Amino acid sequence: MSDDAIRLAKRVAELASCSRAQAERYIANGGVTVDGLVVEDPAARVLPAQGVALLPGASMDEAPPVTILLHKPAGVNAGVGARGESALGCLTPATLVVGGHGQPRFLKRHLARLTLCTPLETDASGLLVYTQDFRVVRKLLDDGARVEHEYVVEVSGGIAADGLALLNHGLRFSGKPVDPIKVSWQSEGRLRFAAKGMRPGQIEHMCAAVGLTVTDIKRLRVGRIPMSGLPAGQWRYLAEYERF
Secondary structure (H helix, E strand, O other), rough: OOOOOEHHHHHHHHHOOOHHHHHHHHHHHHOOEEEEEEEEOOOOOEEOOOOOEEOOOOOOOOOOOOEEEEEEEEOEEEEEEOOOOEEHHHHHHHOOOOOOOOOOOOOOHHHHHOEEOOOOOOEEEEEEEEEOHHHHHHHHHHHHHHOEEEEEEEEEEEOOOHHHHHHHHHHEEOOOOOOOEEEEEEEOOEEEEEEOOOOOOHHHHHHHHHOOOOEEEEEEEOOEEEEOOOOOOOOEEEEOOOOO
């Protein structure tokens, strides 16, 4: 790059007659183009001859935090264990499912400082929640024992005579009684679990205690938010009106 190049933030500050910090927010919010292309890095360097412009509606306000819903494929690591590629690798513009009116426009900053609120075992699949929003962290982590999660669990083997009743209430995990939960047969070889405060490994342990071997686990819902038709390996933003 030529010695004449300067930081994009400095150029925008001159263009918009604003402070460097405000210019950086214009850029990080996706409101600045260089030669017609959106550039989101305030540290990018530009030449005097390059065209720098503010897009209509560009904002220097702090962007609101986002919450991301991902359908994690089995075999991808998401907070429990260290095997396999990270689920964060699924979060790309190409795997974003575009939603309806009001969905945020994708920005690189949306993938920064994310907190995983709903870990899953590597071999399990289903709904993951990542967020930048402290309110969601508080709801799903700090008060997570009050939020119901729903799973479908594929099993093999023969269940004990009183096995279904024990799955609903009567088993122990990590030396403590398991609180009553809702477990029912969905079809032969498939159980539905709906429970609060479920811990990693608990479903496998409970099933083994009644003679069943777990072959697959998929989380379908966290609180009031279902995974719905989100394809494996793809993600979307939580809408403003949605609540866990």
